[in-house]
Amino acid sequence: MDKINNFYDHELDCLISAIKDGKHDYHTFTISSLNTDFPEIRTVVLRGVKLDPLSIFFNSDNRSPKIEQLKNNPICSALFYDKVRRVQLRFKAKAKIHYQNKLSSKVWDMTPLQSRKCYMGPFPPSQALDQYHPNIPLEYLKTDPEKYHSEDGYVNFAHIELVVLEVDVLKLHHDGHVRFKVTNGSDYIYLSP
Numbered sequence: 001m002d003k004i005n006n007f008y009d010h011e012l013d014c015l016i017s018a019i020k021d022g023k024h025d026y027h028t029f030t031i032s033s034l035n036t037d038f039p040e041i042r043t044v045v046l047r048g049v050k051l052d053p054l055s056i057f058f059n060s061d062n063r064s065p066k067i068e069q070l071k072n073n074p075i076c077s078a079l080f081y082d083k084v085r086r087v088q089l090r091f092k093a094k095a096k097i098h099y100q101n102k103l104s105s106k107v108w109d110m111t112p113l114q115s116r117k118c119y120m121g122p123f124p125p126s127q128a129l130d131q132y133h134p135n136i137p138l139e140y141l142k143t144d145p146e147k148y149h150s151e152d153g154y155v156n157f158a159h160i161e162l163v164v165l166e167v168d169v170l171k172l173h174h175d176g177h178v179r180f181k182v183t184n185g186s187d188y189i190y191l192s193p
């Protein structure tokens with residue numbers, strides 16, 4: 001068990017590195033939600049990791065359908081795959097939406113102007129459009145917004161925390177795959193790969 005304990009700790013280190021490293025495969029991940037009884041998945045960017053107990057974080061437009069879905073049913077899954085090291089991480093989690101609170105305000109303050117413009121679009125994400133629109137203010141297509149104007153985006157900004165309930169780790173290896181799950185942060189059990 002010592003070995004998988006170290007292995008798991010290394011994966012957590014990789015997740016932390018991937019927050020700032022856009023080239024790391026863990027920089028983006030897939031998050032599920034339930035649209036009534038239909039599962040929906042999409043790619044998001046990893047924005048934070050908190051340890052003991054483990055939570056992972058991403059940002060989103062508060063108007064996007066996933067927010068409503070996660071409010072209606074916060075139980076979700078998150079999926080990462082590191083192609084280079086051939087490691088898959090599957091998280092079972094409970095989503096908590098941070099909107100217009102201390103944490104979302106702190107994260108917004110650190111959000112660069114270039115990213116802030118994504119929250120300044122006139123339309124809710126995923127809404128049907130009569131004609132093409134990039135859903136960022138047209139005057140900022142090629143430039144960043146002024147700081148004062150970028151603050152308009154905060155009303156649409158949400159920081160989502162995924163409180164991790166269980167982790168399933170799979171390492172592909174030619175002489176025998178290794179798979180185990182972690183519950184309660186430190187209870188390990190091998191699984192058949």
Ligand SMILES: Cc1cc2nc3c(=O)[nH]c(=O)nc-3n(C[C@H](O)[C@H](O)[C@H](O)COP(=O)(O)O)c2cc1C
Binds near residue numbers: 060061064
């Ligand atoms: C590489 C990549 C990164 C993305 N990052 C995010 C993100 O961090 N947050 C987000 O809300 N959407 C992100 N998206 C867009 C979502 O995948 C999705 O299309 C959008 O959020 C609407 O999803 P929804 O209708 O399920 O709410 C990203 C898409 C790609 C391709």
